[in-house]
Amino acid sequence: MMRHAETEAAVADEKNGRPVKISVRNLTKRFGDLLVLDDLTFNIHANEFVCVVGPTGCGKTTFLNCLTRIYEPTSGDLLIDNASADPQKHNISFVFQEPSAFPWLTVEENLAYGLKIKRVAKGEIERRVNQILDLMGLQQFRKSYPGELSVSIEQRVIIGRSFAMRPDLLLMDEPYGQMDVKVRFYLEDEVIRLWKELGSTIVFITHNIEEAVYLAERVIILSNKPACIKEELVLDLPRPRNIAGSEFIQYRKYITDKIKWW
Amino acid sequence: MALDDNALKIKLREWKDKQRRDDLKYLGIGAASLLAFLLFWQMAVKTGLANERTLPAPSAIFETFLDKLTDPDPDGNTLGTNIFASLQVSLSGFFAALVIGIPLGLCMGWWTYADRFLRPIFELIRPVPPIAWIPLVVVWMGVGLKAKALIIFFTTFVPCVINSYTGIRLTNQTLINVSKTFGAKNFEIFHKVGIPSAMPMVFAGVRVALGSSWSTLVAAEMLAASAGLGYMIQYGRNVARADIVIVGMLTIGLVGAFLAAMLQFVEKRFLKWKTTR
Ligand SMILES: Nc1ncnc2c1ncn2[C@@H]1O[C@H](COP(=O)(O)OP(=O)(O)OP(=O)(O)O)[C@@H](O)[C@H]1O
Numbered sequence: 001m002m003r004h005a006e007t008e009a010a011v012a013d014e015k016n017g018r019p020v021k022i023s024v025r026n027l028t029k030r031f032g033d034l035l036v037l038d039d040l041t042f043n044i045h046a047n048e049f050v051c052v053v054g055p056t057g058c059g060k061t062t063f064l065n066c067l068t069r070i071y072e073p074t075s076g077d078l079l080i081d082n083a084s085a086d087p088q089k090h091n092i093s094f095v096f097q098e099p100s101a102f103p104w105l106t107v108e109e110n111l112a113y114g115l116k117i118k119r120v121a122k123g124e125i126e127r128r129v130n131q132i133l134d135l136m137g138l139q140q141f142r143k144s145y146p147g148e149l150s151v152s153i154e155q156r157v158i159i160g161r162s163f164a165m166r167p168d169l170l171l172m173d174e175p176y177g178q179m180d181v182k183v184r185f186y187l188e189d190e191v192i193r194l195w196k197e198l199g200s201t202i203v204f205i206t207h208n209i210e211e212a213v214y215l216a217e218r219v220i221i222l223s224n225k226p227a228c229i230k231e232e233l234v235l236d237l238p239r240p241r242n243i244a245g246s247e248f249i250q251y252r253k254y255i256t257d258k259i260k261w262w
Numbered sequence: 263m264a265l266d267d268n269a270l271k272i273k274l275r276e277w278k279d280k281q282r283r284d285d286l287k288y289l290g291i292g293a294a295s296l297l298a299f300l301l302f303w304q305m306a307v308k309t310g311l312a313n314e315r316t317l318p319a320p321s322a323i324f325e326t327f328l329d330k331l332t333d334p335d336p337d338g339n340t341l342g343t344n345i346f347a348s349l350q351v352s353l354s355g356f357f358a359a360l361v362i363g364i365p366l367g368l369c370m371g372w373w374t375y376a377d378r379f380l381r382p383i384f385e386l387i388r389p390v391p392p393i394a395w396i397p398l399v400v401v402w403m404g405v406g407l408k409a410k411a412l413i414i415f416f417t418t419f420v421p422c423v424i425n426s427y428t429g430i431r432l433t434n435q436t437l438i439n440v441s442k443t444f445g446a447k448n449f450e451i452f453h454k455v456g457i458p459s460a461m462p463m464v465f466a467g468v469r470v471a472l473g474s475s476w477s478t479l480v481a482a483e484m485l486a487a488s489a490g491l492g493y494m495i496q497y498g499r500n501v502a503r504a505d506i507v508i509v510g511m512l513t514i515g516l517v518g519a520f521l522a523a524m525l526q527f528v529e530k531r532f533l534k535w536k537t538t539r
């Protein structure tokens with residue numbers, strides 16, 4: 001099944017003419033004696049939307065951390081655009097699992113943070129921050145500090161901060177876990193819109209299988225620790241997807257079963 | 263909606279009024295206790311329960327206080343001159359400690375090399391009580407302003423370093439990682455993430471430092487001094503004027519409280535994100 005899906009993905013991408021964006025080669029990561037990632041090899045194509053699902057503690061966050069060089073892989077390599085991954089060269093945004101707004105910066109300063117690091121021109125920063133404030137419904141909070149906001153609004157700031165970067169590569173680690181259903185649906189549609197508009201490549205980690213089926217072009221299912229790829233699933237459902245559609249439910253059940261199995 | 267707004271505003275005003283009334287009430291209670299204490303003291307002295315020579319009545323102390331504002335007797339300086347002299351000593355020591363101690367602590371907390379290099383020296387100096395430096399300091403630089411300021415420096419330096427060090431060590435790793443993935447270099451992360459996140463701890467250290475700089479004053483002014491609050495107290499002791507001693511003590515307390523309030527004001531400004539919670 002796994003080989004099958006991979007070739008399927010390759011064929012699909014040949015059709016779309018999308019080059020390889022991320023190439024993961026024999027990626028292995030150990031923490032001391034603890035083997036977390038076991039010889040992962042796969043590709044993610046430019047402008048692809050990939051969801052990664054897997055049991056708790058299997059190494060999803062570790063994978064992203066290797067991709068951004070927060071951790072050095074024990075062996076193997078990760079290539080972005082055929083060059084070894086390097087956040088100083090590549091335009092990467094990462095929405096971390098933990099709340100990560102800077103408490104000493106106001107909402108608008110938080111949104112501008114990454115742009116300032118990338119030395120984006122002042123006028124452009126202002127324009128983008130304003131756009132994000134509108135997009136995320138944060139205008140009224142622009143001068144507030146994160147400590148004054150609820151967790152879900154703080155999370156919107158964090159997501160907005162990554163969107164503002166117009167990243168080549170957007171990594172999201174369970175970004176919507178804290179959100180209520182309404183905001184989550186809204187932001188799921190937003191991330192799809194952003195993806196289409198900017199042509200970003202997105203790697204999205206989630207626990208929520210419905211979310212994965214709603215968003216992804218391809219779902220990577222990881223096994224229990226040490227993580228290896230159990231299966232890759234190409235979802236070619238039309239968008240916007242109907243979460244009550246029979247095909248949708250079939251996919252959802254299928255993935256749920258796969259994860260329940262171990 | 264508009265109606266709601268109005269109702270809310272009225273509620274808010276009511277709540278604020280109540281808050282103000284409460285504040286006033288508690289202030290009243292505090293003042294009453296202080297007054298009772300002073301009254302008891304005054305009575306004790308006037309009825310001869312306490313010896314007026316060793317414990318003057320509050321009224322006498324207040325009189326001395328007013329006198330000292332203009333009268334240089336017996337120590338040769340008015341109260342204002344003494345306060346100024348003491349402030350000069352303690353603040354110059356204090357600010358020197360901030361300017362050197364805080365950056366040092368921050369760098370030691372951030373760069374392991376700086377830590378490894380400087381820590382042995384620091385650990386050696388740290389346990390030495392500041393007063394034990396006095397003889398050496400006198401040999402080095404006599405008994406002038408610089409010598410006294412140096413002793414204050416030794417007391418205030420340590421909390422500045424320790425708190426800055428600890429504060430920056432506690433920087434949230436996720437926030438560092440956010441900056442890394444945006445492509446920030448280590449030095450940029452140091453000044454954009456490390457320093458601001460250490461600020462609350464740094465300020466706590468500065469508060470401790472300010473307190474100890476002011477309270478080591480008496481000791482520092484035991485070095486031959488010709489002015490200062492500590493000097494005034496010494497002098498009062500030598501001429502057996504308990505009222506002068508007490509006025510000196512009270513002034514030290516008051517000025518100390520005033521400095522602490524100033525610092526709190528600055529801190530509120532600097533750490534708006536903490537205090538607006
Ligand atoms: N820095 C580290 N040092 C040692 N062990 C670690 C470290 N980071 C992660 N681990 C271990 O690696 C394993 C995978 O962790 P990881 O955070 O990648 O899982 P995850 O799939 O993201 O889990 P979750 O679904 O809870 O977010 C865990 O067993 C964890 O204890």
Ligand SMILES: [Mg+2]
Nearest residue numbers: 060061097173
């Ligand atoms: Mg995780």
